[in-house]
Amino acid sequence: MLLDIIIPQYKEDEKIIKTLLDSINEQIGVDFSNVKITIVNDCSDVLLSRDFLNSYANLNIDYIINDSNTGPGLARQKGIDNTNSEYIMFCDSDDKLYDNKALLIITDFISKNEPNYLVTNIALEYNDKILIKKGRKTFPWMHGKVFKRAFLLDNGIRFHPKIRHLEDSYFTTSVLGTINPDDICYLDFTTYLWRNNETSLTRKKGKYHYTIETFDDFYHSPIYTYEFLVKKNSYLKFSYLISSIFGIYIILNSNLFDEDGLEEKKNYYINLLKEYAYKKKNIFVIYGKEKVKILYDQELSELCERNHLLKIHNGLAYFYKEYLKLEY
Numbered sequence: 001m002l003l004d005i006i007i008p009q010y011k012e013d014e015k016i017i018k019t020l021l022d023s024i025n026e027q028i029g030v031d032f033s034n035v036k037i038t039i040v041n042d043c044s045d046v047l048l049s050r051d052f053l054n055s056y057a058n059l060n061i062d063y064i065i066n067d068s069n070t071g072p073g074l075a076r077q078k079g080i081d082n083t084n085s086e087y088i089m090f091c092d093s094d095d096k097l098y099d100n101k102a103l104l105i106i107t108d109f110i111s112k113n114e115p116n117y118l119v120t121n122i123a124l125e126y127n128d129k130i131l132i133k134k135g136r137k138t139f140p141w142m143h144g145k146v147f148k149r150a151f152l153l154d155n156g157i158r159f160h161p162k163i164r165h166l167e168d169s170y171f172t173t174s175v176l177g178t179i180n181p182d183d184i185c186y187l188d189f190t191t192y193l194w195r196n197n198e199t200s201l202t203r204k205k206g207k208y209h210y211t212i213e214t215f216d217d218f219y220h221s222p223i224y225t226y227e228f229l230v231k232k233n234s235y236l237k238f239s240y241l242i243s244s245i246f247g248i249y250i251i252l253n254s255n256l257f258d259e260d261g262l263e264e265k266k267n268y269y270i271n272l273l274k275e276y277a278y279k280k281k282n283i284f285v286i287y288g289k290e291k292v293k294i295l296y297d298q299e300l301s302e303l304c305e306r307n308h309l310l311k312i313h314n315g316l317a318y319f320y321k322e323y324l325k326l327e328y
Helices: 014-025 050-054 072-081 102-113 149-154 167-178 207-213 215-231 237-252 263-279 281-287 289-306 316-324
Strands: 003-009 035-041 060-065 087-090 117-126 129-133 145-148 184-194
Touching: 003 014, 003 072, 003 102, 014 035, 035 072, 072 087, 072 167, 087 149, 102 117, 102 145, 102 184, 145 149, 167 215, 167 237, 207 215, 215 237, 215 263, 237 263, 237 281, 237 289, 237 316, 263 281, 263 316, 281 289, 281 316, 289 316
Parallel strands: 003 035, 003 087, 035 060, 117 184
Antiparallel strands: 087 145, 117 129, 117 145
């Protein structure tokens, strides 16, 4: 089998996931004998019926039901562990393939080029408008990306068992930190549509409330990722750690935590970050102030671009003094 499309499912019913399966079933020019669909029900009582799945006669669908709720990352890992396909890609059950030639383009490319990691363009749906986003090799989302299974297995790249949120960032950064940058393939074709489903886990309460509610993963996921990069002696390890610390620092010092009742939570994570950053201060010294400033400015601009509410009260000099006990 050439390609397995792995889909985690929790509360998405047949009506929701039908849009995704229809978009796969309607692909043209594809040899479906080389494509498998693995749907992993993450211990949900919302079950897909056998009649529904059998209605897609063209598709080879494997439906796996977890015994316990593990979160989307480990649900995807269950799919990886239960496939023998050469390549895997991930789709969220409330999204869809963007173009009816997407699978033809992807399968043709991976058959001819045998990449370890393929990045394509994705489309984002906002307020009934579609924005095409060029595939960024360093972007942590896993949408529109294809992974060689042997590469993942050979390098011990798996979803982290302790991360239920930001699991995609951990996984894709582990890939980026392991692969030779020259071996990353980019295909200038839009394959995936990220749909603005207001009932999804990330979007139903607003993504900034979601960030607050899941901040423990937001804090720990980069640390787990850094530990993996250190284990692999990755060229990314120092720059990733510094950027991640700044990302957490910027969020904590924004007005995101200014709502009533969040001061204790904010102070708790500020103290955690101060302790962790101080332990790693030699990395900031070794990396050099100019390089550190570039990473700080980059993280600041990217976070502010995503959230216009972010207003940073403290700058880089304050960070050096209060977190690292160093003069900037």
